[in-house]
Amino acid sequence: MKLPIYLDHQATTPCDPRVVEAMLPYFTEHYGNAASRNHKYGWAAEEAVERSREQIAALLGANAKEIVFTSGSTESINLALKGAAEMYADKGKHIITCQAEHKAVLDVCKHLEQQGFEVTYLQPDKSGRVSLEQVAAALRPDTIVVALMWANNEVGTLNPIREIGALCHEKGVLLFTDATQAAGKIPVDVEADHVDMLCLSGHKIYGPKGVGVLYVRRKNPRVRLVAQMDGGGHERGMRSGTLNVPGIVGLGKACELARTELESEAKRSAELRDHLEKRIFSELDFVHLNGNREHRLPNNLNISFAFVEGESLLMGISDIAVSSGSACTSASLEPSHVLRSMDVGEDLAHSSIRFGVGRFTTREEVDFAADKVIAAVKRLRELSPLYEMAQEGIDLKTVKWQAASH
Amino acid sequence: MAYSNKVLDHYNNPRNVGSLDKGSTQVGTGVVGAPECGDVMKLQIQVEGDRIVDAKFKTFGCGSAIASSSLATEWIKGKTLDEALAIQNTQIVEELSLPPVKIHCSVLAEDAIKAAIHDYKSKNSAESATNEAAH
Known part of the structure; x- marks a missing residue:
């Protein structure tokens, strides 16, 4: 057993060796620029990029033409929200999101507020979930985008995206969902789920870091975005910059693996997670589950250990790599904004630990x-x-x- | 975040963990901090004459908070009340090589010492006042 044991798969994942293998030729052999249309090197790169687009589209139930490559979810979120806000500002200036979103979404929303947009920050329930009714009540005639994460990165809670998507389509409002944690872990189908824009990152799904995707719907409705990166007009003009071909190849392979192994992997990781949860709950008192037992990512477990501060607990389990929602582990000295938004109590927020099992986690490691x-x-x-x-x-x-007295 | 060896030592082998009888007139108890802030220290002293003969602590907090209170109990044992009152948080910072973000842990430890001594003194001045009144 290799120590420390990595149980922080919501932070990042190791690259699957099959992904690395697929990428390698694109560093030294097929190193062409995918935008070079007049020689073999360029064609090889372009072909690889298009194959990756197909692999990613297959995971999402999308069309390959709807896949825009970016550097990762943070960039995708910036492009989706700022791009849509700028494009549709004439239609309205209201955006709906949730207090438990990732900082990338919240900070983009803050930025848009400074630009004159109005943002409604829905408060999730105690399990971290937003309801269809909350969204329905917040919708206004001038609402242009609803931005809600599919799965929460800290507590793993799943939002009812399909129901919210149907509502948004009925009302003619765009739905953007941050699927960074959900993609590859639970079934995602942008058609059935009525999603207009969606982001994911390679490194959360056993692919490389520094590459991600923004899915942008092309019909019913056709989503248009104002580019946030100007240049050579790559990616249908939405994201200029030479494509990261090895990264894109790796992301494609990672999506293919995630799709073909999704069912078996979800079952396996849920078993490991449930085993960890059962052991902790049966052998300790005063433990609280943060999140939603029913609507939760299969590999996430977030627990508050009452009367124990998170950072001191991390020190005591230095053979395990996990994260805490404690203030002491964050640069801001504020406990997790997600747990605060869920109203679990500040004391319990300081006592929380997030465990994330992964594709290579074993039962022995969990024990x-x-x-x-x-x-x-x-x-x-x-x-x-x-x-x-x-x-x-x-x-x-x-x-x-x-x-x-400090 | 990397911890100094002294912090790790106090965290792994905390000195003087436990509780003294808080009902005893010889014991002073200081509880400082708040659960919402992520740290609570309970520091107790047992006093004979004006000398601290025993000290115990329990701390809810990060490793630096545990180390600061553990060190505080070690330092005050055997000191007179006035000597203990003179201990400053900066000495704790120096001894444990605490980084700037952890200075509040040392402040809390200093507050805990002062609170325990204050509790002891107020208990005993109240006692002596009652005793005098009874005479």
Whole structure:
């Protein structure tokens, strides 16, 4: 067993060796520019790019012509939201999103607010989910885009995208969904799910970093975007810049693998995740599941260990690579905005750990992680004044705390 | 984030973990911080005369907070109340090589020492006042 054990697959994934193998010839052998139309090197690169487009489209139920290559989801989000806002500003200036979205979406929305757009930030329920009714109530005649993530990156909660998509289409509003965590993990079908724009990143699905996609619907309705990167007019004018051919080849292969193995992989990772969850819940008290047991990514597990601070827990399980929603682990010194939006309580936000199992995770690794986590939580609770108070029957919510003089 | 060896040592082998009888007049208890802020320290002292003969702590917080309070108990044991009151958070920062983002952990430890001594003093001045009144 290689230590530390990697259980942070929502942050990034290793490249699948089959992906690396597919990419290699495109660094040294077929190194042509996909835009070179007059020689064999260019043709080989272009052919590879078009094959990748087909592979990606197949995963999403899209047409290959609707795939725009970018550097990753952050860029795709910028292009989709800023591009649509600029294009449709005459129609309206209202955008709907959610407080639990990734910072890439929230920050783009903040930027658009400064440009005169109005943004409604829906508050998710305690499981991190937005309802169809909430979206319906927030829609206005001047709403141009609804931007909601398919799966949350911290708690793995799935939004009812199909229902929301149907509503948006009925009302003539564009639906953009950040599928960075969902694509390749759960079935995605842009037609049946009524999605107009969707983004994904290579490195979240065992592909390379630095490459991603924006799916842009071509009919019913035809989505038009104002380019955010000017230049040679690549990607139907929506994203200029020489194509990252090896990266694109890798992303295509990663999507093909994700599609063909989706069902078996979803089942396998859910079994591992459920095993980890069962062990933690049966061997520790005062643990809270963050997220939604029913509507959740198969490989995500987010747990708050009450009375134990997240960073100190990470220190105690240094043989496991995971993430915490604790303030102490973030540059901003604020606990996770996702958990805050879900209203789980600040104290529990400080105590949260996200486990993400992956394609190469084994049962042995999961058991090792469970042992370590359980032992570390027990040890830290022996050190915790809050655990002591809880055992004495003191309700921590009634205590008058003396914050430090900082 | 990389931790200094001293922080790791205190985290892995915390000194003086535990609780003293908070009902005892010889014991002063300081609880500082708040769960919403991600750190709560409970520091207790046992006093004989004006000397701290024992100290215990429990801390909910990051590794640096645990190390700061562990170090604080180590330092105050055997000191007089006045000597303990003179301990400053900057000494803790220096000893543990805390980075700037962790300075508040040392502040909290200093506050905890002061709160425990304050509790001991107010308990005993109240006691002596009651005793005097009874005479």
